[in-house]
Amino acid sequence: MATKKSLVAAVAALTLFGGYVAVAQMPTPDPKMNFFVTSVPIGDGGNLGGLAGADAHCQSLATAVGAGKRTWHAYLSTQARPGKPAVNARDRIGKGPWYNFKGEVIAPDLAHLHGDTMELARLGNNLNKLTGLTEKGETVPGLYDYSDARDNFWWYAKTTPYSNRHEMLTGSQPDGTAFTDENDHTCDNWTSNKDAAPQPAGGRGAIGPGPGRPNAQIGFPDRNGGGNGSWNSSHGTRGCSQESLPGTHGVGMFYCFAIN
């Protein structure tokens, strides 16, 4: 009898074990997931193929984890051009509430997400290091995660998935709208992979916008960096090439929201 009991226990454990392996290999997002951080960049710097290319990246990453039935949009603004009005990131993402991979709420609505009133802005939304997950449920490495001087270089970041990469392209102001000045804040509306000048040795070119400077505004899902905690509008980049983005700890990832 004792033998039989042990066998039963072993079989039960094996069954459970087998079942869990399947889960471990394919973590599935909560059915409510309608927000994620892209697990990988497109890989051509600030050239995302415009908004359409960025949206398609969101959609394909979502599809790969079984969340493709929703319509996904990238949280990106574009700046006005002759005959073409600006597009505001906040107008592209539906109304919320938005939930992450685990089904945790990021924000109940646009006003909470962006802090549309003084009180909402001071309180802030629920996007943080632990909730700013990719479509695969991964946290995004940031400051203090395996900090290494080489994490300012694409050759290192490319092959080191745990290196600091917490800068999300947004091209937006803190309220989620497009910039209205003459400078580039969107890598030429997400079509440019250029830099103003070759990155100097050490990868430490000038940061931020300026006349003739390809540049993108970024924010942090872990709310750590740039002297402020902005998730969507902390500072600019050193340029728009894939090589220049790690110079401030980004690789060209961005936020995706489902509008339905």
Next chain:
Amino acid sequence: MMTKPHARIAIVCVSLLASCLVLARPGGLAQQAPPAAQGAQPAPAGRGGGRGGAEPSPSGMSFFVTSVGLGKGGDLGGLAGADAHCQALAAAVGAGNRTWHAYLSTQARPGQPAVNARDRIGTGPWYNYSFAQLGQPQNAIISQNLAELHGDTLVQAQRGSNMYKQNARTEKAEVIHGIGDMPPIEHEILTGSQTDGRAFTDSADHTCNNWTSSGPGSAQVGHSDRIGNANHSWNSSNATTGCSQAALESTGGAGLFYCFAIN
């Protein structure tokens, strides 16, 4: 004797299952064969040896979170007791030459006006005791001034300050354990303040009876890790369930508070 091998198989299977549960935690990019973790609390003295310039030091510090509370819940001995605690902790690490005040509000009482935490802490800029991540080697900045710290304009409020988990350090340069860290979690920091850094004006208790109660009452707290209660507030996220030490600990607090040097 016959049962033993089977029992062993069962044990092995259960162990495998357990390790699998651990491995299967979604968590990430950071789990893909990273090097030995540096941990969440890099000691400031251990970094930057090759960077030259000024090392961060307690004397360069004008902000810290108390490494320990006073142990009596919300009874801090009033503002005077809390200030003395800040001063003593600072003095113990060689930063007693500054004048330290606790970031705490008190509510109005008959014949006694309210005190706003933001009016007690000088004008900034404030620095912690850790290495700045960017720029010249120096103590890391918390905030430039009162307006940025509290978000006095809409854009300032939306952007926030440099007060974040790894910057909200104790006088010993330790990071306060927050959500997701090893217990005990001590991230609920007493403030008794509204989000703008001012005292509450209603009749409810938000200050453990102006920091004299270790029993009934409640205190408003912020989160040093900026995580909790579905918001991001460092100084006014939620209310405690009581003022005893046990009540504070039951919701992830320890009776810690922020200290700022006014000079």
